Amino acid sequence: MKRLGNRLLQMLVTLIGVSFMTFCLAYIAPGDPAAMLLESADTIVSEEILQKTREELGLDKPFLVQYGNWAAGVLHGDMGMSYSAKKPVIEKLSEGFVGTLLLAVVTVIFVLLISIPLGIWSAVRQNKLPDYIVRFFSFVGVSMPNFWLGLMLLYVFGLKLGLFPIVSSSITLKGLVLPALTLAIYQSAKYVRQVRTVILDELHKDYVIGARARGLSETTILFRHILPNAVLPLITLLGMSIGWLLGGVAVIEIVFAWPGMGNMAVRAIMMRDYPLIEGFVLWIAVAYMLINFLVDLSYSYLDPKLRKGEAA
Amino acid sequence: MTDFIKRNKLFSIYTALVILIVLVAIFAPYLTPQDPYDGDMKNVLQTPSAEHFLGTDKLGRDTFSRIIAGTQVSLFMTICLVILLSIVGLVVGITSGYFGGKIEMILMRLADMMLSFPGVVLAIAIAGILGGSTVNTILALLIVGWAKYARLVRSLVIKLRNEDFVVAARVNGTKTINILLRHILPNVLPMIVITGAMDIGTMMMEIAGLSFLGFGAQPPTPEWGLMLNEGRQYIQTAPHLMIFPGLAIFIVVAIFNLWGDSLRDLLDPRQE
Numbered sequence: 158m159k160r161l162g163n164r165l166l167q168m169l170v171t172l173i174g175v176s177f178m179t180f181c182l183a184y185i186a187p188g189d190p191a192a193m194l195l196e197s198a199d200t201i202v203s204e205e206i207l208q209k210t211r212e213e214l215g216l217d218k219p220f221l222v223q224y225g226n227w228a229a230g231v232l233h234g235d236m237g238m239s240y241s242a243k244k245p246v247i248e249k250l251s252e253g254f255v256g257t258l259l260l261a262v263v264t265v266i267f268v269l270l271i272s273i274p275l276g277i278w279s280a281v282r283q284n285k286l287p288d289y290i291v292r293f294f295s296f297v298g299v300s301m302p303n304f305w306l307g308l309m310l311l312y313v314f315g316l317k318l319g320l321f322p323i324v325s326s327s328i329t330l331k332g333l334v335l336p337a338l339t340l341a342i343y344q345s346a347k348y349v350r351q352v353r354t355v356i357l358d359e360l361h362k363d364y365v366i367g368a369r370a371r372g373l374s375e376t377t378i379l380f381r382h383i384l385p386n387a388v389l390p391l392i393t394l395l396g397m398s399i400g401w402l403l404g405g406v407a408v409i410e411i412v413f414a415w416p417g418m419g420n421m422a423v424r425a426i427m428m429r430d431y432p433l434i435e436g437f438v439l440w441i442a443v444a445y446m447l448i449n450f451l452v453d454l455s456y457s458y459l460d461p462k463l464r465k466g467e468a469a
Numbered sequence: 470m471t472d473f474i475k476r477n478k479l480f481s482i483y484t485a486l487v488i489l490i491v492l493v494a495i496f497a498p499y500l501t502p503q504d505p506y507d508g509d510m511k512n513v514l515q516t517p518s519a520e521h522f523l524g525t526d527k528l529g530r531d532t533f534s535r536i537i538a539g540t541q542v543s544l545f546m547t548i549c550l551v552i553l554l555s556i557v558g559l560v561v562g563i564t565s566g567y568f569g570g571k572i573e574m575i576l577m578r579l580a581d582m583m584l585s586f587p588g589v590v591l592a593i594a595i596a597g598i599l600g601g602s603t604v605n606t607i608l609a610l611l612i613v614g615w616a617k618y619a620r621l622v623r624s625l626v627i628k629l630r631n632e633d634f635v636v637a638a639r640v641n642g643t644k645t646i647n648i649l650l651r652h653i654l655p656n657v658l659p660m661i662v663i664t665g666a667m668d669i670g671t672m673m674m675e676i677a678g679l680s681f682l683g684f685g686a687q688p689p690t691p692e693w694g695l696m697l698n699e700g701r702q703y704i705q706t707a708p709h710l711m712i713f714p715g716l717a718i719f720i721v722v723a724i725f726n727l728w729g730d731s732l733r734d735l736l737d738p739r740q741e
Contacts, residue, residue, distance in 0.1 A: 167581065174582045175591070182598045300723035302674050304681050305697060305715030312708055323704075401587055408678050412701075422590075423682055426597030434594055441590045449585070 164453075168446045172439065173228075179438045180224050183431040191216055193429055194240045231439065237432035241425065246436035249421065254440075256328055256417035257410070260340070261402035263333055267341030268348055268398065273391075275345075276352025281379070283357060291349060298346025307339040307412040328416060336413040340406060344398050355390050359383045389460055396452030400445040480735050483728040490540065490721055497541040501534035505691045514707045524709040526699065528689075532710065535691040536717045542603075542692045543721070547673045550607045550614075551665045557615040559661060562622020563649060567630055577623070580616035588613035592675065596684040603692075606676055606685040614672075621664060625657050659736055667729035670722040677718050693718045 183190075191210040195202045211217045215226055230237060236246035279291035314335060315323045321335050359365065360383065368378045407419030414420070418437060425433040474481040493500060503521075508528035515525040523532040561580075565573035583591075595609035629635055629652070638648050679685040680694030688695065693714045700710025 167585070170578065171582045171585050174579070175586055178591075179594055179598075182595060186598045187600065296723070296726070300670060300719060300726050302677055302694075302715060302718045302722070304678060305711070305718065308697070308701060308704065308711050308715065312704055312711075316705060401589075403587075407589075407593055408682060411682060422593065423597070426594065427683070429598075431598075434598065438590060438594055442586055445587050446585060 164450065168450070171446065172442055175442045176228070176231075176435065176439050177224060179435050180227065181220075183435065184220055184223075186429070186431075188429050190214065190240060190429065190431055227435070236436040236439075239425070239430055239433040241428040241430040241433070246432050249433060250418065250436055250440050253416065253418035253421040256415060257403060257406070257419065259328065260333065260337055260406065260410070260415060260417055261399060263337040264340040264344065264402055265395065265399060267337055268344045269395075271341060272345040272348040272352055276349045277356055277379070279349070280353045280356035280360065281375075288353075291353070295346045295349050298342055301343070303339055303343040304408045304412050306342060307336065307409050310335050310339055311412065332413070332415065336409050336415050339409055339412075340402065344402075348394060348398065351394050352387075352391065355387045356383060359386050389456060392455060392459070393452055396448055400448045403441065403444045403448070477731075477735060480728075480731040483724065483731050486724045487728045490544065490724060493537065494541045494544040497538050501531075501537045503531035503534045505530060505534040505538035506689055514703060514710075516707065517709055523713045524707065526696075526707075526710055527703065532696075532713055535696060536693070536713060538691040539693045539696065539714070539717065540721070542686060542690060543673055543676065543718075546603055546607060546676050546686075547669055550610055550672050550676070551669055553607065553611050554614050554618050554668070555661050555665050557611065558618020558622050559654070559657065561615065561619040563626055563653060563657070565619070566623035566626030567649065567653065573623075576619065580619050583613065583616035584620070589675070589678075592679065593682065593684060596679050597682075601680075601684045601687055603686050603690070606679050609679070609684075610672065610675055614668075618661065618664065621660065622657055625660055626653055629653055629656055663729075663733045663736055666732050667726075669729060670726040673722050673725065674718065 189207075191207055191214060192202055194214075195206060195210060208217075215223055218226070227237065234247065236250075238244070239246050239249050242249055275291050279288040282288050311321075311323060314320045322329070322332050364382065365378060368382055369375075373382075403418075406417070407423050409415070410417045410420040411423055418440070422434065422437045424430075425437065508525070508530040510529050512521070512525050513527055513529045515521050515529075517524045521531050521533070523536065525531055526535070561576055565576045592609040592613045595612055596605050599605040599608070635648060635652050638652055643651075676685060677692070677694030677697070680692045681698045683695075683698065686692035686695050688699070696714040697711050697718075700707070700714065703710050
């Protein structure tokens with residue numbers, strides 16, 4: 158219980174720290190948000206109106222008061238108004254979140270389908286041809302910039318073969334395939350190595366030798382004995398990649414014009430829409446930490462040894 | 470020397486390739502067949518030909534020359550970043566690991582904060598808000614990346630702090646600064662060099678990614694990520710503009726990754 162409390166405290170500290178940092182950056186950055194807001198609304202900007210807008214937005218107050226007001230608003234579920242969209246930030250974030258979540262889920266399914274069979278195959282045939290092939294492709298996937306891979310897939314499958322749309326500005330199933338595949342290839346390249354390591358670790362344990370000695374078939378050993386033991390470390394790794402997918406896929410969303418949060422964030426940065434940027438960073442921080450937290454919880458739930466330790 | 474090469478064939482091959490890339494980067498201005506900045510508006514968006522080995526871009530600039538010149542930009546930025554990461558990591562890690570106390574607590578809390586957050590998101594926000602430039606890109610990735618190095622150094626220093634030779638130096642009355650420089654630093658350095666070397670590829674890719682988004686190097690700098698972004702608009706008419714800069718990133722990153730891995734195997738035989 159004490160560990161849980163510490164963990165939550167650490168999460169809170171991180172949230173405050175990260176949001177404070179973004180706030181500082183927005184504060185010291187060049188450009189006057191009040192002027193930008195007015196210009197985007199095609200108002201003729203006079204000193205008087207500028208002053209009034211600054212007061213309305215609370216931009217005339219000292220920095221710490223501004224941050225305090227913003228944080229208090231967030232606690233009430235109000236993250237301010239987006240300058241560029243003239244909508245509450247929360248609304249914009251939830252719009253983008255649907256796209257990103259969908260992309261993340263499909264990517265994770267692809268990752269599992271690609272990396273688990275390949276990882277097992279390469280572990281079981283260690284230092285034989287299949288192992289070398291899988292390791293070679295894993296190396297290629299890790300070294301390839303994923304935005305370039307995305308562009309190449311777009312060029313071949315979208316443009317030359319015409320199988321998929323080039324721009325998927327609305328959420329469609331067909332438009333989802335290429336971005337998800339791009340992300341999945343990159344993630345699988347990393348994941349397949351880890352699957353291989355985990356399976357290899359298990360293969361050399363005593364219980365496998367015991368099972369072999371009892372005359373069980375290799376398939377039974379693999380599916381009935383090794384896989385259940387390998388599930389735990391794999392879940393942790395997967396949880397980390399979901400966090401990454403929720404946050405760090407801006408580049409791929411831009412390449413495929415996919416309407417997700419990353420795409421939205423990049424546009425917000427270009428338009429200097431600070432409330433939206435601050436909201437985005439906070440949102441990602443919360444999502445990322447929450448997922449890691451859930452992964453940890455599932456760990457102690459799935460592992461009987463840890464469960465006992467908690468009770469004692 | 471020949472003995473070393475014979476015993477470490479792979480490492481020697483990769484090192485040779487790395488040296489080749491570094492030489493290309495250093496002598497880039499002499500290796501470019503045409504001016505990477507000056508275009509010929511009569512020859513825009515040309516496909517690869519004898520005169521323009523990899524074609525020309527929207528301003529008629531020779532793509533091959535720009536890729537060569539880009540080696541210098543990318544490599545310089547990456548090396549700067551990795552060196553800065555190592556320095557910050559060493560200073561923060563040694564201070565918090567050797568002295569402990571309140572400084573350690575504050576610094577490590579900060580490090581935990583950075584580690585419990587997807588760095589790329591913050592790097593995009595920082596570089597974007599500060600405005601795209603080579604300096605801001607390096608700064609953004611430095612702010613996001615130092616924590617990993619600091620943590621690593623600190624854990625090594627904590628182990629070293631109570632080793633006999635360090636205790637002996639302290640008992641002898643050696644000045645703290647000398648203990649740190651002569652006893653602690655040399656023992657931490659190999660690990661940092663390995664980590665830095667293994668990170669070169671990743672960092673190069675992240676720098677290119679930020680430039681690709683428009684938050685890194687600005688036109689007309691011949692930076693690979695930026696070139697990809699510019700070429701992206703001509704995906705239909707001139708696909709070579711996006712194929713070759715990406716290929717350049719891929720090849721160079723792959724070589725550095727291979728080199729980093731083999732360097733680790735060489736210097737740190739404990740890890741498989």
